[in-house]
Amino acid sequence: MKILEFKTQINAPAEKVWKVLFTQDANKNWSSAVNEGTYFEGTWEEGSVMRFLDDENNGMYNSVEKNIPNRELTMKHLGWIYDGELSPQDWEDSTVTYLLESNENGTLLTGKINALDEFVDFFNSKYPSNFEK
Template sequence: MRLLEFKIQINATPEKVWEVLFTQDAYQKWASAMNEGTYFEGTWEEGSVMKFLDPKNNGMYNKVIKNIPNRELSMKHLGWIFDGELSPQDWEDSTISYFLEPYENKTLLIGRVNSLDEFVDFFNTKYPKNFEKIKELSEEQ
């Protein structure tokens, strides 16, 4: 396991950044940097399962372990989804967390991924692009 960290300063309030991160329309725009057509199913409530799917009904699913609106959201990676069917994986303590730190009407967005070695290149390649898109969408008026 490797702990990866991604940061970006955004000229928007935490409320605006949170909205971009976790509402369907905005999520689909920034997550397209990872996989075109990606969307989510679920509620973001603590204890709930979130599914992240592509147009072919494949993807992954996570359990929300912490949700403090406009401040922090953390999830544990649980497994893959193939043709809509859940395929649990033993991914140890593989997690992803988003932290929003406000300062002077701006936000420092921090993403921390506790990643299995086999996914490190994926996160290092995709997440900086995701964060740039999140910044762009959050700063739009």
């Protein structure tokens, strides 16, 4: 496992950044840097399961571990989705956390990923452009 960290300063209040990250229409645009056409199903409530899917009903699913609106969201990666079917994986403590810190210039967005070695290259190649978007 490797801890990865991505940061970007955004000239907008934390409430607006949160909306872009976690509302369906805005999320589709933001997440398209990782995978074009990705959308989510579920709620962001702690303990809920979120599905992140492409147009062919494939993707991954996570559990929401922590949700402090406009400040922090943490998810644990649980497994893949193939043709709409869940495929649990033993991904240990693979997690992603989004932190929003208000400052005089807007919001500092930080993404912290506890990534399995096999996914480090993926996150390093996709997340910088994702955060720019």
